[in-house]
Amino acid sequence: MDLLAQLNASQREAVTWVDGPALVLAGPGSGKTRVLTYRVAYLVRECGVSPRRIVAVTFTNKAAREMKERLLRLLGPQCEALTVGTFHAICARILRREGGLLGFAPSFTIYDRDDQLAVVKRILKEMNFDEKLYRPGAVHALISKAKNELVSPEDYRPGSYREEIAARVYARYQQALRESNALDFDDLLMYVVKVFQNHPDVLLRYRQQYSHVLVDEFQDTNVAQYVLLKLLAEEHRNLFVVADEDQSIYSWRGADFRNIQRFREDFHGARTILLERNYRSTQTILEAANAVISHNIHRTPKTLFTDRGGGIPVIVHEAYDEQEEGQFVLNEIQRRVADGECRPGDCAVMYRTNAQSRAIEEAFLRGGQPYKLVGATRFYERREIKDSIAYLRILYNPADAVSLNRVINTPPRGLGDKTLGTLFSWATELGCSGWDALHILRDKAQDDGEEHPFGARAAAALLRFLHLWEELVEASETTDAAALLQQVLEATGYEGYLRDGTEEGEDRWNNVMELLAVAAQYSGVPNSLAVFLEEVALVSDVDDLGEQPDAPVLLTLHMAKGLEFPVVFIVGMEEGILPHSRSSTSAEELEEERRLCYVGITRAKDTLYLVHTFRRSSYGRSEPSEPSRFLRDIPSRLLHGHRPQAAAKPRAARRLSSASTRRGPQRPAAANPPQEPAFQAGDRVVHPKFGEGTVKESKLLGDDEQVTVEFAEKGKKMLLARFAKLEKVR
DNA sequence: GCGTTACATATTTTT
DNA sequence: TATGTAACGC
Secondary structure: OOOHHHHOOHHHHHHHOOOOEEEEOOOOOOHHHHHHHHHHHHHHHHOOHHHHEEEEEEEOOOHHHHHHHHHHHHHHHHHHEEEEEHHHHHHHHHHHHHHHHHHHOOOOEEEOHHHHHHHHHHHHHHHOOOOEEEEOHHHHHHHHHHHHHHOOOOOOOOHHHHHHHHHHHHHHHHHHHHHHEEEHHHHHHHHHHHHHHHHHHHHHHHHHHEEEEEEEOOHOOOOHHHHHHHHOOOOOEEEEEEOOOHOOOHHHOOOOHHHHHHHHHOOOEEEEEEHHHEEOOOHHHHHHHHHOOOOOOOOOOOOOOOOOOOOOOOEEEEEEOOOHHHHHHHHHHHHHHHOOOOOOOHEEEEOOOHHHHHHHHHHHHHHOOEEOOOOOOOOHHHHHHHHHHHHHHHOOOOOOOHHHHHHOOOOOOOOOOHHHHHHHHHHHHHHOOOOHHHHHHHHHHOOOOOOOOHHHHHHHHHHHHHHHHHHHHHHHHOOOHHHHHHHHHHOHHHHHHOOOOHHHHHHHHHHHHHHHHHHHOOOOOOOHHHHHHHHHHHOOOOOHHHHHOOOOOOEEHHHOOOOEEEEEEOOOOEOEOOOOOHOOOOHHHHHHHHHHHHHOOEEEEEEEEEEOEEEEEOOOEEEEEOHHHHOOOOOOEEEEOOOOOOOHHHHHHHHHHHHHOOOOOOOOOOOOOOOOOOOOOOOOOEEOOEEEEEEEEEEEOEEEEEEEEHHHHHEEEEHHHHHHOOOOOO
């Protein structure tokens, strides 16, 4: 197969630019994944680069998996030798090998956000800081920010009182992690940089191994990631990065798209290649996207183009409230499906905040429309899954305090705050670990009469737990992850604990069984427990099991990045939602909101709906809403539907007519309209494009009227009276 | 130690 | 609205 024949000129240039640094500025839908994979294939096949000398870094497991799959097709079994993975997975692997240099045992546990928060909370309590005043999430965010910027607790220079608190917690936090032989996500990056900086011999080894470094979504790198790449690549300079600053939507997590500028400065003479040709969307959609993003000041102008004709206009719709917004989306999807224009699975509904999914879901539920909700509660964040994994973790890494705390009284075994508090303060007093303290307790209890600070009942409960753990540790030496998990479940009576007769209990138990199935995939693998734990620590979701049914997808704009759909609905196009009220304080944040909107728009291949409401309730309060400023950025020639105005008068008038009838729970939307519809079944009408037809049904929808017409020549269509220019005949 | 009730709280979340 | 935590009582 000729690799290059399948690429356009810019893509080919990117793929074949072999020596020296390169920056590919790739617009949405411009084939960047193709460029990355073909470049790897090109290096191996045409340039004779050994696969083991190539490393390709992504942000998500999904992206890494996709790249691996494509490479398998291009290169065959050779691709086994490639290093393809997420920053975190690659760093974890390096640290399992080199972590000893920083004093870590290779069996370290990786703490996810949940675990991290648990540590922060414990420390806040320990240091007597009021959780109300210093919320764990906020403190943790500051710590994480510091780590992403490679600032150690010693180097941390607080610039505010809040940061002063964070600095103290940070120091204690790092100590706590060390005591638990645990690293958090940020540590994985920070410590690899530290190893490289402090041990030139180690750095040299990795530099020599990886002669070619490729990075996807480079605009999302944080400082730590950038420094890491720079260390790895500054000698051979074969650093190839793909970026789109317009899709930078994670700055609040430390991503810094100024790394693009840093790259240009640090890697002088880097080849810059623009991928502006879009293979995804219609011209109309691209123009709308360009119109929105061009208002950002901090960007290098870039103009997408396509040869996919004009396409249909972007449909702007105002619904009365979020119920009718959902109803509108549902109606439109069902109408298009009925007309054979698309399948349900071609449609996606995107929103700014997860809470918005609810109204959409309710509408779909009412209408009997199945849907796929992406990323609500992720599998590995479920309580029962975290519990199960925590048991396995304390068997593999007994120092893991967060996991121990999690399970020591789960299911309840009479070990409450009091007893545990006593246990740990006793351990501190004795200058030993909690486990050591338990052993000491056992010795004392056996010698009968020796002093210890527990009552008989508490002591017995503690010793029962110690015994349980010891048995499982013994088992862990000979059994694999799945068998061990099964044993854990049995020994703890976890099934009985979960299956409490409720449906939720059944669901939870089923999830545990699913986890067991995942574990079973590691049977026969050497060190199956270690491998399994690493996998579940770094993978946030199980593989979308079997691609499932043909149903519309509901997801946040953030999660939509990297995806595409023929039909896209962006709902909640309102001030305060998009842009979000919490992000409207600074120009930078506003630009990010704009990029978020841009990401959403550019997900659409053929049809784009931008939906806003007249009033919306949040936190149980219903308030009038204003159309998003981003709507005003789109030229009206691209729109189908009225251009939302800020004008107050007609809106106020409409509110009276609608508000009087539109309220009330459970009532299906669009029933009991305030005025008579202008059309009714049986009316003969004429449409400028579709010709003559008969009205089948008409109902008020939001502030408009939805008319279903059977046209003599064009068949059944659903139209909005306000735009359709329908005229009654006769 | 564990279940109940009052009260504050409220984006986005690749790993 | 709905969720999670703190305080309270058994």
